[in-house]
Amino acid sequence: xxxxxxxxxEGIEALCSDLGxxxxxxxxxxxxxxxxxxxxxYFTQDEWQTGLKALGVDSLTKLKKALPELEKxxxxxxxxxxxxxxxxxxxxxxxxxxxxxxxxICELLNLVLGVQFRPQVDSLVxxxxxxxxxxxxxxxxxxxxxxxxxxxSFPDLExxxxxxxxxxxxxxxxxxxREKQS
Amino acid sequence: xxxxxxxFERGWDHxxxxxxxxxxxxxxxxxxxxxxxxxxxxxxxxxxxxxxxPPHNYSQQLYDKYREVLEEYIxxxxxxSLRGKRDEFLLRELVKIWVNHKVMVRWLxxxxxxxxxxxxxxxxxxxxxxxxxxxxxxxxxxxxxTNIKDAAIVLIGKEREGDRIDCSLLKNVLDIxxxxxxxxxxxxxxxxxxxxxxxxxxxxxxxxxxWIEEDSCPEYMLKCEECLKxxxxxxxxxxxxxxxxxxxxxxxxELLVTYIDRLLEKEHSGCRALLRDDxxxxxxxxxxxxxxxxxxxxxxxxxxxxxVTAEGTALVQAxxxxxxxxxxxxxxxxxxxxxxxxxxxxYVTDCFQNHNLFCNALKDAFxxxxxxxxxxxxxxxxxxxxxxxxxxxxxxxxLSDEAIEETLENAVKLLAYINDRDLFAEFYRKKLxxxxxxxxxxxxxxxxxxxxxxxQQCGEQFTSKMEGMVTDITLSxxxxxxxxxxxxxxxxxxxxxxxxxxxxTTGFWPSYKPCNLNLPTEMIKCVEVFxxxxxxxxxxxxxxxxxxxxxxxxxxxxxxxxxxxxxxTHQAAVLMLFNTSDRLSYSEIMDQLNSTHEDLVxxxxxxxxxxxxxxxxxxxxxxxxxxxxxxxxxxFTNKLRRIKIPLPPVDEKKKIVEDVxxxxxxxxxxxxxxxxxxxxxxxxxxxxxxxxxxxxQTFKPDIKAIKKQIEDLITRxxxxxxxxxxxxxxxxx
Numbered sequence: 001x002x003x004x005x006x007x008x009x010e011g012i013e014a015l016c017s018d019l020g021x022x023x024x025x026x027x028x029x030x031x032x033x034x035x036x037x038x039x040x041x042y043f044t045q046d047e048w049q050t051g052l053k054a055l056g057v058d059s060l061t062k063l064k065k066a067l068p069e070l071e072k073x074x075x076x077x078x079x080x081x082x083x084x085x086x087x088x089x090x091x092x093x094x095x096x097x098x099x100x101x102x103x104x105i106c107e108l109l110n111l112v113l114g115v116q117f118r119p120q121v122d123s124l125v126x127x128x129x130x131x132x133x134x135x136x137x138x139x140x141x142x143x144x145x146x147x148x149x150x151x152x153s154f155p156d157l158e159x160x161x162x163x164x165x166x167x168x169x170x171x172x173x174x175x176x177x178r179e180k181q182s
Numbered sequence: 183x184x185x186x187x188x189x190f191e192r193g194w195d196h197x198x199x200x201x202x203x204x205x206x207x208x209x210x211x212x213x214x215x216x217x218x219x220x221x222x223x224x225x226x227x228x229x230x231x232x233x234x235x236p237p238h239n240y241s242q243q244l245y246d247k248y249r250e251v252l253e254e255y256i257x258x259x260x261x262x263s264l265r266g267k268r269d270e271f272l273l274r275e276l277v278k279i280w281v282n283h284k285v286m287v288r289w290l291x292x293x294x295x296x297x298x299x300x301x302x303x304x305x306x307x308x309x310x311x312x313x314x315x316x317x318x319x320x321x322x323x324x325x326x327x328t329n330i331k332d333a334a335i336v337l338i339g340k341e342r343e344g345d346r347i348d349c350s351l352l353k354n355v356l357d358i359x360x361x362x363x364x365x366x367x368x369x370x371x372x373x374x375x376x377x378x379x380x381x382x383x384x385x386x387x388x389x390x391x392x393w394i395e396e397d398s399c400p401e402y403m404l405k406c407e408e409c410l411k412x413x414x415x416x417x418x419x420x421x422x423x424x425x426x427x428x429x430x431x432x433x434x435x436e437l438l439v440t441y442i443d444r445l446l447e448k449e450h451s452g453c454r455a456l457l458r459d460d461x462x463x464x465x466x467x468x469x470x471x472x473x474x475x476x477x478x479x480x481x482x483x484x485x486x487x488x489x490v491t492a493e494g495t496a497l498v499q500a501x502x503x504x505x506x507x508x509x510x511x512x513x514x515x516x517x518x519x520x521x522x523x524x525x526x527x528x529y530v531t532d533c534f535q536n537h538n539l540f541c542n543a544l545k546d547a548f549x550x551x552x553x554x555x556x557x558x559x560x561x562x563x564x565x566x567x568x569x570x571x572x573x574x575x576x577x578x579x580x581l582s583d584e585a586i587e588e589t590l591e592n593a594v595k596l597l598a599y600i601n602d603r604d605l606f607a608e609f610y611r612k613k614l615x616x617x618x619x620x621x622x623x624x625x626x627x628x629x630x631x632x633x634x635x636x637x638q639q640c641g642e643q644f645t646s647k648m649e650g651m652v653t654d655i656t657l658s659x660x661x662x663x664x665x666x667x668x669x670x671x672x673x674x675x676x677x678x679x680x681x682x683x684x685x686x687t688t689g690f691w692p693s694y695k696p697c698n699l700n701l702p703t704e705m706i707k708c709v710e711v712f713x714x715x716x717x718x719x720x721x722x723x724x725x726x727x728x729x730x731x732x733x734x735x736x737x738x739x740x741x742x743x744x745x746x747x748x749x750x751t752h753q754a755a756v757l758m759l760f761n762t763s764d765r766l767s768y769s770e771i772m773d774q775l776n777s778t779h780e781d782l783v784x785x786x787x788x789x790x791x792x793x794x795x796x797x798x799x800x801x802x803x804x805x806x807x808x809x810x811x812x813x814x815x816x817x818f819t820n821k822l823r824r825i826k827i828p829l830p831p832v833d834e835k836k837k838i839v840e841d842v843x844x845x846x847x848x849x850x851x852x853x854x855x856x857x858x859x860x861x862x863x864x865x866x867x868x869x870x871x872x873x874x875x876x877x878x879q880t881f882k883p884d885i886k887a888i889k890k891q892i893e894d895l896i897t898r899x900x901x902x903x904x905x906x907x908x909x910x911x912x913x914x915x
Contacts (some may be wrong), residue, residue: 098897140896140903147908165866165909168889 012043019064026111027067030074033086040090081146087112088142099136102128109145117149127173134169141167155181190240193231194247197293200224201251204289205259208282216289224293232296241301248294248310252317255286261322269333270351276330277354279322287314312364319362330355331374335381338416342385353420360422367424375425379432382413386436394441398451400464406437406471434475442472446481453485457529465533473537483539490526490547497522498551512557516568520592523548548599562602563835566609569593569632574617575624586628594635601882603640604849605842611648612692612834618655619684619731641879650690658684668715675715677708685716685725693841694728700776701729702758705751729755738796741816746824747796752777753829756785757796760814768808779808786812788829794820796827846881850891853877858901858913866892866909 012028021027035051037043043051055070057063074083087108091100100108106125113121124145128134134141144167152160157178162171200220206213216224231240260279267275291298291310302309308316334355341347356374363369386409393402413433417426438445446453456464472478501515526544534540555561571577572589581589600606617623629652637645662682669676701709709727716725732751736758737744749757759766759774766774772782783806790799790812798815799806853873858864864872870888877883892911895901904910 138893138897140893143903144908163867165889165892165903165911167893168886171886171889 009042018060019067021067024111026115027071029087029090029111030070030083031067032090033074033083034070037090040093081143084112084146085139085143088139099138100142101136102134105137105142113146113149117154120149120154123155123177124173127176131169131172131176133172137169141169144170188227188230188238190231190243193227193240194244196227197224197247200293201290204286205255208285209259221292225295228294229296232301241297242305244294245297245301245307248290248297249313249317251290252286252314253321256283256317256321261325264322264326268329269336270348272326272329273333273337273351273355276322276326276358277351280318280354280358283314283318283322287311290314315361315364323358323362327373330358331377334374335378338378339381339385341416342412349419356420356422367422370422371424375422375428378421378425379428382429383432383436386433387440390437390441394444399445399448399453399456400451400461400467402445403464403467403471407467409433409437410471430474434471438471438475438478442478442481446485453482454489457486457489462529462533465529469534469537473535479537479539483537483543486529486534486540487543487547490522490544491550494519494522494547494551498555502555502557512555512559512564513568513571515555516564516593516596519548519552519596520589523596524592545599548596549601552596552599553601559835560602560605560839561600562606563609565593565596565600566606566613569610570613570617573624573628573632574622577624583628586625587631590628590632591635594632594639597636597639602842603644603879604845604881605839607644607648608692608838608842611651612838614648614651615692615731616831618651620733644880647690650687654686654690655684661685664719665712665715668718669711675711677704677711679704679708681708681712683712686728688726694730696726696728697730697778697781698776699729699752699755700774701751701755702761704758705755738818740818742819743823745818745820745822748824748826750829752781752785753789753827756789757814760797760812765811765813768806768810768812771812782806784829784832786810788827790815792828794818794825794827846883846887847891849877849880850883850888851895854888854891854895855900858911862913863904864911865907866911869911 016022016025016028031051032040032043034054035043035047037047037051052058052063055063055066057066073079088100091104091108092098106128109121109125128137148166148170155177157174160166160170160174162174200216203213203216207215228244231238231244234240260283263275263279264272287310291314294310298310301307334352337347337352356370359370359374360367389409393405397405410430410433413429414426417423417429421429449455453465453468455461456468468482469479472482497518498515501511501518526547530536530540530544552561555564557564559567569590572586572593597603597606614629617629623629633645633648633652636648665681665683713725716723729751734749734751734754736747736749736754738747738757747757755775756771759771763770768782768786771786772779775782777785786797786799786806789795790797791804791806795815796818797812798817800811800813803810850873853876854869856876857869857872861869869892870885873888874883892901896903899914901911902914904912
């Protein structure tokens with residue numbers, strides 16, 4: 001298997017163009033997940049080799065063909081949450097970093113949830129950008145975004161109960177939405 | 183006694199003669215009573231017929247004869263006299279024959295007594311008394327029981343309508359019901375009481391339905407009270423005491439329970455109206471009537487709470503709308519709230535007997551409006567200011583000591599209703615500091631008394647810092663004496679100025695911004711001298727100087743006369759610059775003093791633009807600008823020889839609120855950790871309610887603030903959300 005020096009962001013960019021995929025495409029993230037890549041923008045030799053074996057491919061062309069299957073695999077309910085959490089952790093670039101800035105979170109939401117939950121993501125991203133209470137989002141809040149999309153009926157938000165343990169940011173989001181709607 | 187067998191016929195003959203004699207006596211015929219000799223004979227005859235071996239043992243026959251005799255007596259003599267009689271006549275006759283029957287049974291039993299001793303037990307047969315009772319029951323009682331029950335109830339009905347009845351007759355009749363039960367109250371209860379109660383219920387139901395239409399609430403209640411009393415009397419006079427509870431319950435049900443809503447809600451005379459018109463007697467009656475009824479007081483307490491809440495809210499709004507000067511307005515508000523509190527506390531104590539329901543109703547009502555003052559200042563701040571006004575010099579000199587004590591006591595009571603108790607503590611502490619440090623406290627005793635009241639109400643922790651402050655002042659005085667001694671024995675060290683230093687224990691006192699003001703040399707020397715002294719006392723403590731709290735007496739050598747100026751240390755520092763310079767610009771002063779702009783503007787303003795112009799300013803405008811110039815105003819004079827130049831304090835309100843908010847975050851954080859450490863795993867809602875409970879003594883936490891802290895603790899990895907159940911949290915050791 002090539003020789004592409006993957007231990008660098010440029011390497012990954014090159015890989016992306018070879019695959020015909022934009023490097024901001026969610027499928028790269030899925031690939032990273034499959035490879036269990038630890039550092040954002042980098043694939044180590046080990047990760048690369050182990051991951052490709054898991055995909056059952058040994059050439060770029062085969063890799064390209066395997067991407068749709070990879071998508072399906074990620075979307076399986078048993079994997080999806082794992083992938084979702086992985087997406088967040090992948091953004092923790094500094095050591096001891098626990099939270100991700102709002103900008104990045106908005107992008108990530110678009111990328112990861114945008115297809116399945118477009119209206120929720122649009123509203124949520126809009127809210128995140130205008131609010132002032134939070135400058136970063138932590139893992140607990142992140143995982144609850146997914147839960148929110150899955151459990152709460154949208155856009156009426158009827159079954160949302162603020163007296164439950166939803167993170168405060170979602171309480172505030174719902175309040176903001178309700179005000180907008182009235 | 184002859185101990186020989188006796189022939190049944192002969193024996194019975196003898197006994198029967200005695201029985202016939204007995205019957206004649208009972209009929210009222212002139213018959214001599216039994217002599218003891220005759221009695222003994224009869225007894226012995228029976229004995230002889232029983233205490234024998236068979237076949238001369240006639241116990242069974244005698245036992246049967248006993249019954250026969252009684253039955254014969256009843257059917258031939260007693261029962262006939264009942265027939266055809268009704269109502270009261272029936273009752274009277276029944277009592278009469280009952281008495282007769284009892285006598286017959288008593289005497290017969292005496293004659294046949296030997297049977298009771300052995301035979302009855304041996305054969306497990308009813309005793310003679312019982313037999314007597316059974317005969318009466320079967321032959322008399324069963325026939326007439328319905329009629330006598332009805333007749334008795336009719337009598338009771340008449341009495342209720344106001345007629346006088348023969349109480350002892352009724353009592354005797356009811357005794358029969360009881361006796362017939364033979365040890366159990368079943369006959370009394372089933373054959374009389376049940377219907378009596380039903381009749382009572384119907385009676386009062388009728389009465390109530392017309393009274394409730396016609397009468398006002400107080401009138402209705404008076405009637406109820408009277409009826410209840412009469413029913414109790416009834417029990418006392420002739421009913422059995424076991425009937426009391428059921429009877430009263432029935433009456434209460436018909437009169438009070440059925441119509442409770444209509445009664446309490448009567449428009450012009452119901453509970454609300456009584457409260458409005460201060461009808462203490464009627465309210466007391468209402469309490470008395472309903473306190474015995476389960477949940478009877480709930481609606482009354484509810485109306486009480488609504489009433490007090492409405493009054494309090496109206497009060498707050500009225501004063502908010504009035505256009506007095508702010509300080510006055512708030513003082514008035516608190517006074518009025520205290521008055522309201524005293525008024526309704528009196529209701530709780532006098533009318534409602536300090537019942538829990540009403541204590542809580544009062545508390546809940548006050549909590550509603552005491553926390554919303556409708557002004558910029560929170561009620562916590564208002565209350566602290568109110569206390570400060572009373573405790574400081576010139577605040578309440580016109581009031582007597584008792585009046586002051588009472589007002590303070592009432593003020594402290596209000597604290598129980600204010601949610602932000604910690605905010606009050608902070609404001610109170612700040613004001614206490616000013617009183618103590620600037621010697622503005624009017625009376626030490628009152629100060630200490632308030633602290634002890636606060637301690638009682640809110641716990642030791644609430645007042646520990648404040649008490650520390652008071653102690654510091656006392657200690658400082660002692661310390662000062664030691665300092666004076668030190669100066670005397672080290673005359674070279676004397677700074678040449680009278681110096682008093684108050685040492686404050688950090689932690690007790692509010693936090694003060696330290697400042698790096700450049701002091702004049704004279705003051706620096708003072709500081710050094712005191713430092714030297716202090717080091718002789720202890721090397722372990724560090725002194726930080728807070729000049730903003732100091733006072734200075736300067737001699738102002740004005741042209742006309744020298745006037746003593748009482749100023750703050752900072753003001754003094756500014757003024758003393760003019761000892762060496764005639765004229766200074768704002769920036770020059772700024773440089774020399776090393777103050778902040780904010781502080782300097784305040785200082786200069788107080789010295790050149792306020793009431794006393796110690797410095798003259800160019801240009802002579804009303805505000806300080808950075809291009810101004812200042813000179814010592816030698817032309818200044820005043821008729822007093824000593825004046826105080828006030829320095830308006832910075833508005834600390836915002837800072838105090840911020841400080842308290844910060845403390846609250848810590849408190850919430852600590853409470854969450856405490857709870858989770860014990861419980862390890864806990865649902866969100868329970869966690870919240872336990873935190874609120876823990877913090878309730880000090881303040882009422884905002885639920886959102888608790889949520890925020892939980893999130894913070896998740897980030898700091900003290901807690902985590904349970905994977906299975908997102909509403910549950912786990913403690914991470």
